Amino acid sequence: MRAIIYSEPGSADVLRFVERAVPEPGAGEVRVRIAVSGVNPTDWQARRSGAAGFPEITPHLDGAGTIDAVGEGVDEHRIGQRVWVFLAAAGRPTGTAAEFAVVPADRTVPLPDDVGFDVGAALGVPALTAHRALTVAEDGPSRLAPGALDGKVVLAAGGAGAVGHAVIQLARWAGATVISTVSSPEKARLATAAGAHHVIDYRAGAPADVIRALAPDGVDIVAEVAFAANVDLDLAVLRPRGTIAVYANDGGANVELDVMTSMIRNARMQFVVLYTAGRQARDAAVEAVAAAVRAGALPVGDEHGLPLLRFPLEHTADAHRAVEGHAVGKVLVDVAPRRC
Secondary structure, eight states: OEEEEBSSOOSGGGOEEEEOOOOOOOTTEEEEEEEEEEEOHHHHHHHHHOOTTSSOBBOOSEEEEEEEEEOTTSOGGGTTOEEEEOSTTTTSSBOSSBSEEEEEGGGEEEOOTTSOHHHHHTSHHHHHHHHHHTTOOTTSOSSOOTTTTTTOEEEEETTTSHHHHHHHHHHHHTTOEEEEEESSHHHHHHHHHHTOSEEEETTSSOHHHHHHHHOTTOEEEEEESBHHHHHHHHHHHEEEEEEEEEOOBTTOSOOOOOHHHHHHHTOEEEEOOGGGSOHHHHHHHHHHHHHHHHTTOOOOBGGGTBOEEEEEGGGHHHHHHHHHTTOSSEEEEEOSOOOO
8 A cells, every 4th residue: 555654753755656465454453544644733743753663654634534443352244434533643553644543443533425535634632622622611501512502702812723713613513602813814804604603803993892792701712723922812801710721842842920810710721632631522523523423523624624734644744734834724635636
């Protein structure tokens, strides 16, 4: 099979396009014929860190395709099932940047026949992270569903990013009023297309005043991509007992925090990373995201606020460079030939 591998840490140049034997699934595993592989910042960060004790790693956590073999203990009726894959390479050497990926069966989720592999490959890390960010509030639900966020106001910082896009879509599906902050008119267009009710350019005027005018009682949940840069704005618009869910450090690694304002707000600051969130939170996210997919609530593409940037498998290094360069949209690698 055709695959991408790396055996040492480094830049995208360490990625190699190779031929490897088709792997066989072990007990509790399935083999997925990958159609589309999704690329996340975590993938290039892992590549920079190295091969984690494995002789070689095939990168990428997310993808979509069709199960074509199952290991011992897995229902044979899953063969032929279209699925989306998440956390494929988490603690394992077999990610989705290959024609076949062997993964634990519980990291594959059925994909409806009327939902494309592009959607499936864009789920995983972004959608599950978004769900976690939206379900850590003191007064909020532990699992999203229609109506779960009725009456709540969600602020999606960086609504044109992959996680921000999923935050907007999932929050709106769950009934919230969604405000998004962006840095340009083009990103405003994307956040609006994703479903945000209100979009604010945080570089213009006084964004805290604008948000407070839209949400006089304050924001219930902030899904934050750049906490160090945005902490003052977040605290200025947060309601009492509101939550700031921090899922990335795009604004810097260190935060100067106004402790008294945080105390007066009874603010909750929840740091979010998918890998250590725990099985209960992960399972709740998978179930809710799967339901949202079935409901048609998580479409992708420019018209839905998430442009798709595509690369063939042999150009996976260029896909990594695009993500490292903060390309706007979702970067996908076409593993199988696309059908028109």
